[in-house]
Amino acid sequence: MAVYTEVTDDDLAHLIAEYGLGELMSYKGIAEGVENTNYMVHTSKGTFILTLYERRVNTADLPYFMGLLEHLNKEGVSCPLPVRNRNGEVLTEISGRTAAIVTFLEGVWVRRPKTVHCHAVGRALAELHLAGKSFPMCRSNALGLAGWHDINERLGAKADEIAPGLATLINYELAYLDRAWPKTLPTGVIHADLFPDNVFFIGEKLSGLIDFYFACNDASAYDLAIALNAWCFETDCAFNATKARALVTGYQSLRPLTAAERLAFPVLARGAALRFLLTRALDWLHTDRNALVKPHDPIAYVRRLRFHQEVTSPGEYGLEPAA
Ligand SMILES: Nc1ncnc2c1ncn2[C@@H]1O[C@H](COP(=O)(O)OP(=O)(O)OP(=O)(O)O)[C@@H](O)[C@H]1O
Ligand SMILES: N[C@@H](CCO)C(=O)O
Numbered sequence: 001m002a003v004y005t006e007v008t009d010d011d012l013a014h015l016i017a018e019y020g021l022g023e024l025m026s027y028k029g030i031a032e033g034v035e036n037t038n039y040m041v042h043t044s045k046g047t048f049i050l051t052l053y054e055r056r057v058n059t060a061d062l063p064y065f066m067g068l069l070e071h072l073n074k075e076g077v078s079c080p081l082p083v084r085n086r087n088g089e090v091l092t093e094i095s096g097r098t099a100a101i102v103t104f105l106e107g108v109w110v111r112r113p114k115t116v117h118c119h120a121v122g123r124a125l126a127e128l129h130l131a132g133k134s135f136p137m138c139r140s141n142a143l144g145l146a147g148w149h150d151i152n153e154r155l156g157a158k159a160d161e162i163a164p165g166l167a168t169l170i171n172y173e174l175a176y177l178d179r180a181w182p183k184t185l186p187t188g189v190i191h192a193d194l195f196p197d198n199v200f201f202i203g204e205k206l207s208g209l210i211d212f213y214f215a216c217n218d219a220s221a222y223d224l225a226i227a228l229n230a231w232c233f234e235t236d237c238a239f240n241a242t243k244a245r246a247l248v249t250g251y252q253s254l255r256p257l258t259a260a261e262r263l264a265f266p267v268l269a270r271g272a273a274l275r276f277l278l279t280r281a282l283d284w285l286h287t288d289r290n291a292l293v294k295p296h297d298p299i300a301y302v303r304r305l306r307f308h309q310e311v312t313s314p315g316e317y318g319l320e321p322a323a
Contacts, residue, residue, distance in 0.1 A: 002293060003029035005037045005052045005095045012041070012050070015094055019085045019101055021045045032197065034293045035213060037097070040104070047104040049080065052097035057213055059091075059098045064139045065212050066090045066100060068132070068189065075131035077124075078208035080105055107200025107207030118231050118243040120206040121199055122250025125191065125227055128209065129220045129255055132189025141192065141216040143275055145181055149174060151278040158285055162298055166281070173274050173305065181271060182219070182264040190223035191215055195230040221261040224251055225268035228317065229276065229304050237303035245318030262319045269317065270308040277301035 013024045022044030030038040030049075037052040053059060066082045070090075073081045080102035082090040092099050110117050141147070152159075152170055159167040191198075192214040200207045224247070232243040251257075257265075280298035287295040315321070 002031065002033040002035070003037050003039075004054050005097050007039065007050075007052070007095050011094055012039075015050075015092060015099075015101075016041070016043050018092070019083050021048065021083065021101070033211075034296075041101070048083065048101050049104055050094075050099060050101050052095060052099045054097070061139060061213075062091055062098065062100070064137050065215060067137050068135055068212055068215055069102065071135045072128065072131050075134070077128055077131045078105070078206075079212070080208075080210060105200055105208040105210060107202045109197045109199060110201050111196070113196055113231055113243070114204075115243050115246045116204050117196075117199075117201060117206075119246040119250035120201070120204070121194065121227060121231055122224070122247040123253055124199070124206050124209060124250075125194060125224060126251045126254035128191060129188055129223065135189050139216045141190075141218040143192070143214070143279070144218060145177060145271070148177075148271075148274060148278055151282055155278070155281055155285070159281055162281055162284055163302065166298075166302065169302065169305070170274070170278070170281075173270065173309075177267070177271055177274065180267045182260070182267060185219040185221055185261055185264060186258060187217055188220050189215060190218050190220060190226075192218070192223060192226060194223065194227045219261075219268070220255070221257055221265060222268045222272060224248065224257075225265060225272040226275070228269060229272045229301070233300075233304055233307075237300055237307075239304075239307050241316070241318065248318045257319065259321075262314045262321070265314045265317055265319055266308060266311045269311070270305060273301050273305040273308055277305060 016024045025042040027039050027041040030040055035056055036054045039050040041048045041050050069079055069082055072079050083101045084090055090100055152174060157167050159170055198211040199209055228244055228247055231247055232240050234240055277298055280296045283295040284298050
């Protein structure tokens with residue numbers, strides 16, 4: 001479940017009226033997602049998603065996220081469009097939370113992605129990166145190298161409660177990334193969390209992207225490395241080279257990587273694996289065992305990291321040397 005905050009019928013009907021969305025017909029809390037409270041809302045004007053922002057979203061960042069969604073829609077990227085209320089504002093308040101209403105996106109997320117889905121995701125990610133070029137706002141990545149160090153400090157030796165030796169692995173990896181992390185790659189808007197549950201498909205056709213609440217400005221190829229970690233490993237954590245090739249080929253069909261990006265890709269893949277390992281480890285240690293929202297498994301990202309540590313060339317990810 002992820003309905004942390006309840007709304008009352010009266011408050012919601014009032015809100016819908018403020019947004020000029022006709023009459024409230026029905027609504028229900030959405031079980032999926034772990035960060036925010038989401039409701040699906042049916043009104044006489046259509047279906048919408050109401051999001052109440054919870055603990056991890058800094059409300060100061062919301063104008064960036066909302067502005068980005070509006071910008072991407074304008075550029076033809078399929079993603080939720082924030083609805084403006086009668087005062088022309090996107091953000092509102094309900095049940096003591098900052099909230100927004102966005103358009104509903106048709107489609108479902110794919111539990112078992114196939115190669116064809118990976119190709120489509122790669123292409124959509126490149127489309128997003130190209131569309132993001134003209135977005136004027138900037139948000140630095142709070143979960144970059146410095147942020148990883150901060151999380152590691154909070155974890156400390158407790159990481160070993162998740163798996164023996166985990167603290168050592170993390171410290172080793174951070175020391176490596178401090179030396180090897182590329183600093184001059186092309187940057188722009190990145191999604192930063194393009195996991196299967198954030199990409200909707202109708203059949204094999206990608207219908208849109210959601211959940212831009214980690215979006216920021218950072219190295220474009222790092223975003224591709226995040227997607228590779230999320231889409232190209234099987235449930236037993238085995239790397240699927242065919243899916244990786246499909247992902248990077250889909251991406252490069254619109255935005256070919258530079259030679260420097262290809263060369264740096266194995267390091268980016270390690271950083272991306274460590275980023276999700278760290279946030280998952282922190283959640284793992286801080287989530288009550290009886291909590292309704294189960295934390296994601298950090299070990300799946302330990303295994304991905306160990307895989308990337310053994311990689312010797314970008315070719316293993318399907319990235320041939322530049323012609
Ligand atoms: N615009 C939308 N159109 C259709 N469904 C949506 C939309 N936005 C959210 N949802 C639904 O709500 C669910 C949770 O949304 P989202 O992933 O944004 O939540 P979250 O709490 O930020 O979750 P997390 O960051 O853990 O993925 C989605 O899986 C989807 O079912
Ligand atoms: N995609 C993240 C969850 C936060 O959105 C993870 O799988 O760890």
